[in-house]
Amino acid sequence: MSVIERWHEHVARGDPALLDALIAENCVFQSPAVHSPQVGKAITLKYLRAALAVLNNPTFRYLDEWVGADSAVLEFEAEVDGLTVNGVDMIWWNEAGQIIRFKVMVRPLKALNALVARMAAELSRAG
C-alpha cells in the first residue's frame, strides 16, 4: 500500500499503531497556526493525534487529493464548533515509505481560530 493509502486507513480506523508506523523518526510537523516547525516523531505524533481528536468527527471527509512522486496534498472538510473547517494535509515521505514532513493549512480565518483554541485544549489535555 502507498503512504497515502496507509494514511487513509489510519484515519478511517483511528489505529494509533498504524500512525506510529507511518511517521519517520526525523519527521517535521508544520501547523496552520504557528510558523516554527515542530521537529521529531514524538511531537509530530502529539500534534497529529490532537488534530485527529478535534477534526475526525462524523462530519470529517476528504474532498480531493493531488499525488506526486514523494508527496501529496489531501483537501479535507469538517465541522468544528458549528464552523466549516476547510484545509489541506500536505505530506512528504521518504524511500522507506515513512512520512518525513506533514504540513497543514486551514481556512477560513474563523475556523482556524476555532481550531487553534480546540487544539490548545486537546494538547493540554494530552499533557
Next chain:
Amino acid sequence: MSVIERWHEHVARGDPALLDALIAENCVFQSPAVHSPQVGKAITLKYLRAALAVLNNPTFRYLDEWVGADSAVLEFEAEVDGLTVNGVDMIWWNEAGQIIRFKVMVRPLKALNALVARMAAELSRAG
C-alpha cells in the same frame, strides 16, 4: 501551454490581459479569510489582482506543485510586513482551459492576519 504554465507566465510577467484570458465567466474565488465564495469573473479578478499586488514582491516564489487532470495545487511563500506567508493556490479548470475555481489557503495565523489587513487596504484602494 497548460493552464498552470499560463498561470505562471501571468505571475512572472504581471500581464493583466493574460489573467483576464485565463479566468472563466463563472469562476468562483474562495479566500483564505472568508467562508463565503466570491462568485463570477469580475470579483475573482478583483481578488486575484489585489492578492498579486500584495504578495508578488521580489520575495515571492513558488515552492512546489501537484498537478491533476483538471486541477492543481501550487505552494508559495512570500514576505509581507516582515512575516513569511506560506500558502497554496488551488486551481480548477474547464475543458476550454479556463480557470473555474480558485481557492487560497495561508499559514501561519499571524501571516494570515497581516494578509487580511493588506488585502482589505488593497481592495479598498482598487475600489
